[in-house]
Amino acid sequence: MAIGEFELIDRYFNRPLASSSHGVALGIGDDAAILDVPPGKQLVAALDTLVEGRHFLPGTSARSLGHRALAVNLSDLAAMGADPAWFLLALTMSQADDIFLTPFSEGMLQLAAEHHMALVGGDTTAGPLTVSVQVLGTVPRGAALTRSGAAPGDLLFVSGHPGDAAAGLELERGGNDADESTAAAQLRQRFLFPEPRVALGRALRGLASACIDVSDGLAGDAGKLAAASGCGVRMETDELPLSSALQAVVGLEKARYLALTGGDDYELCFTVPAHHLAEMGSRLTNVKCEVKCIGVMEAGAGVSVFSCGKQLKINAQGFDHFSARP
Amino acid sequence: MAIGEFELIDRYFNRPLASSSHGVALGIGDDAAILDVPPGKQLVAALDTLVEGRHFLPGTSARSLGHRALAVNLSDLAAMGADPAWFLLALTMSQADDIFLTPFSEGMLQLAAEHHMALVGGDTTAGPLTVSVQVLGTVPRGAALTRSGAAPGDLLFVSGHPGDAAAGLELERGGNDADESTAAAQLRQRFLFPEPRVALGRALRGLASACIDVSDGLAGDAGKLAAASGCGVRMETDELPLSSALQAVVGLEKARYLALTGGDDYELCFTVPAHHLAEMGSRLTNVKCEVKCIGVMEAGAGVSVFSCGKQLKINAQGFDHFSARP
Numbered sequence: 001m002a003i004g005e006f007e008l009i010d011r012y013f014n015r016p017l018a019s020s021s022h023g024v025a026l027g028i029g030d031d032a033a034i035l036d037v038p039p040g041k042q043l044v045a046a047l048d049t050l051v052e053g054r055h056f057l058p059g060t061s062a063r064s065l066g067h068r069a070l071a072v073n074l075s076d077l078a079a080m081g082a083d084p085a086w087f088l089l090a091l092t093m094s095q096a097d098d099i100f101l102t103p104f105s106e107g108m109l110q111l112a113a114e115h116h117m118a119l120v121g122g123d124t125t126a127g128p129l130t131v132s133v134q135v136l137g138t139v140p141r142g143a144a145l146t147r148s149g150a151a152p153g154d155l156l157f158v159s160g161h162p163g164d165a166a167a168g169l170e171l172e173r174g175g176n177d178a179d180e181s182t183a184a185a186q187l188r189q190r191f192l193f194p195e196p197r198v199a200l201g202r203a204l205r206g207l208a209s210a211c212i213d214v215s216d217g218l219a220g221d222a223g224k225l226a227a228a229s230g231c232g233v234r235m236e237t238d239e240l241p242l243s244s245a246l247q248a249v250v251g252l253e254k255a256r257y258l259a260l261t262g263g264d265d266y267e268l269c270f271t272v273p274a275h276h277l278a279e280m281g282s283r284l285t286n287v288k289c290e291v292k293c294i295g296v297m298e299a300g301a302g303v304s305v306f307s308c309g310k311q312l313k314i315n316a317q318g319f320d321h322f323s324a325r326p
Numbered sequence: 327m328a329i330g331e332f333e334l335i336d337r338y339f340n341r342p343l344a345s346s347s348h349g350v351a352l353g354i355g356d357d358a359a360i361l362d363v364p365p366g367k368q369l370v371a372a373l374d375t376l377v378e379g380r381h382f383l384p385g386t387s388a389r390s391l392g393h394r395a396l397a398v399n400l401s402d403l404a405a406m407g408a409d410p411a412w413f414l415l416a417l418t419m420s421q422a423d424d425i426f427l428t429p430f431s432e433g434m435l436q437l438a439a440e441h442h443m444a445l446v447g448g449d450t451t452a453g454p455l456t457v458s459v460q461v462l463g464t465v466p467r468g469a470a471l472t473r474s475g476a477a478p479g480d481l482l483f484v485s486g487h488p489g490d491a492a493a494g495l496e497l498e499r500g501g502n503d504a505d506e507s508t509a510a511a512q513l514r515q516r517f518l519f520p521e522p523r524v525a526l527g528r529a530l531r532g533l534a535s536a537c538i539d540v541s542d543g544l545a546g547d548a549g550k551l552a553a554a555s556g557c558g559v560r561m562e563t564d565e566l567p568l569s570s571a572l573q574a575v576v577g578l579e580k581a582r583y584l585a586l587t588g589g590d591d592y593e594l595c596f597t598v599p600a601h602h603l604a605e606m607g608s609r610l611t612n613v614k615c616e617v618k619c620i621g622v623m624e625a626g627a628g629v630s631v632f633s634c635g636k637q638l639k640i641n642a643q644g645f646d647h648f649s650a651r652p
Binding site for chain 1: 363369379381405412415446447448453454456458473474537539
């Protein structure tokens with residue numbers, strides 16, 4: 001039943017590199033990987049962990065878990081405007097079995113192939129199910145997006161449909177009482193298989209003044225961007241790009257609440273100076289991802305949320321990993 | 327009691343960079359770090375995970391855990407002959423408390439400072455205690471050591487005193503019946519605070535034909551080096567550099583057994599062609615780490631172990647993470 005670490009990596013993860021993977025001088029199988037960062041590029045590095053019972057439900061789809069563990073890290077690269085290049089995997093699980101590892105590795109490696117990434121190292125250990133992924137990307141020197149470049153007057157945008165993933169998670173938790181509608185299936189899909197906005201982040205290089213990925217709730221993450229940039233942010237709930245699926249399943253009021261505070265969206269929230277709007281519109285015609293203006297940066301500090309010109313009180317704190325999850 | 331992720335990183339881990347840290351264009355606090363790999367250098371990346379109950383005993387010293395989690399990764403860089411540069415930390419723990427985090431972060435950051443490394447990113451999550459560290463280093467282009475360059479006739483070396491750490495772990499497990507001698511304390515120290523052989527690895531660039539770090543037992547790891555190099559290896563137990571502490575605590579026979587099969591040494595095992603021996607001797611006068619010739623590479627395959635000219639039968643398999651630990 002149990003198989004060895006080396007056999008495990010070889011059997012499930014040691015696929016031939018995608019033809020467009022590049023810069024791998026030495027991949028899996030030695031003490032470390034040796035990688036070539038192209039001249040003129042900076043290295044971009046991020047790491048995120050998914051823990052059973054915390055970031056995914058016990059019994060969750062292994063294919064989704066493999067996908068999400070890489071996707072949440074790719075989302076960090078997207079927020080920096082970086083090009084994904086390589087990743088390493090730390091996989092801790094109670095036992096190595098084919099029923100888990102086949103769909104898990106397929107979910108992960110399919111997403112990796114879509115983004116021309118190579119798995120170059122990792123570590124498998126026995127223990128409670130935990131997946132840590134480290135991604136490495138590159139960006140032209142000085143071109144990375146950060147959280148800290150926004151200025152008062154810059155317009156605030158978000159990609160896709162925030163709130164869908166949080167509703168999808170609620171549906172996943174519903175178990176037997178689950179809503180079987182098409183809309184519900186769409187929301188579940190958005191939670192289980194988020195699409196990191198890598199192409200969008202790349203297109204925003206040189207245009208966006210600041211960018212963050214929405215993992216802990218849109219209002220909280222916009223607040224982090226504002227704080228890092230030393231300004232405030234005003235958001236308009238009437239402008240939120242709510243999906244019809246979300247409104248159909250939870251209604252308008254809860255849809256707005258989930259869009260502002262729900263986690264797991266992995267959309268990009270970014271700011272653009274007005275004089276870059278035309279260029280952005282032109283560049284985004286080639287990116288399969290809608291973006292919507294939902295507010296504006298202003299002098300001062302903090303997040304204010306308005307509806308029909310009236311300010312709302314809302315809990316705008318990000319999801320805090322050591323607080324209870326709602 | 328519980329504190330937030332951002333506060334946690336800031337309070338315990340966000341120290342000013344060591345003055346000699348370099349190449350950090352953007353550190354902790356954004357979606358990812360931005361790093362500058364110097365021209366002419368390749369990137370070297372490794373990742374290792376420690377899980378409670380598997381790689382360390384419940385209730386183990388938090389300072390040791392912080393040290394070891396980084397040390398085992400630095401050992402991978404050492405085995406490649408790489409210069410450590412940056413690291414990222416994925417810390418999963420049931421709750422964030424000061425009693426754990428203060429010594430844990432001190433143990434980790436002190437070792438990082440000794441090696442001029444900067445912590446540039448990470449993720450803290452709630453869950454069973456698991457520590458994943460990703461290290462990034464650099465090496466002059468083409469100069470990395472690998473496992474695969476050894477040839478028949480090359481001499482086999484090991485650094486330090488293999489077996490000490492395995493004996494130290496046994497003593498740690500002993501609990502109340504523990505041996506309180508000075509020798510026992512030395513062995514425990516070797517398990518709790520291994521010293522990654524970074525300076526040795528660097529000195530071996532251009533001299534060693536192959537190198538591996540000894541994490542799973544010397545005989546097994548020498549076997550992996552031999553297999554990667556397409557040859558066999560002959561080891562002489564009479565030449566093993568057994569420490570006097572190890573022999574005092576467990577006796578000669580068990581000392582040899584632990585030196586060949588015990589894990590957690592984090593010494594370097596490497597091969598050197600005869601024509602490089604003089605140069606190696608000269609370079610190692612500046613490295614505070616003894617090395618000892620313990621065998622020779624030979625044509626064929628596999629590991630053979632000799633004592634007084636007679637071949638021994640020994641279980642030379644590496645520690646397999648999905649087999650029961652002895």
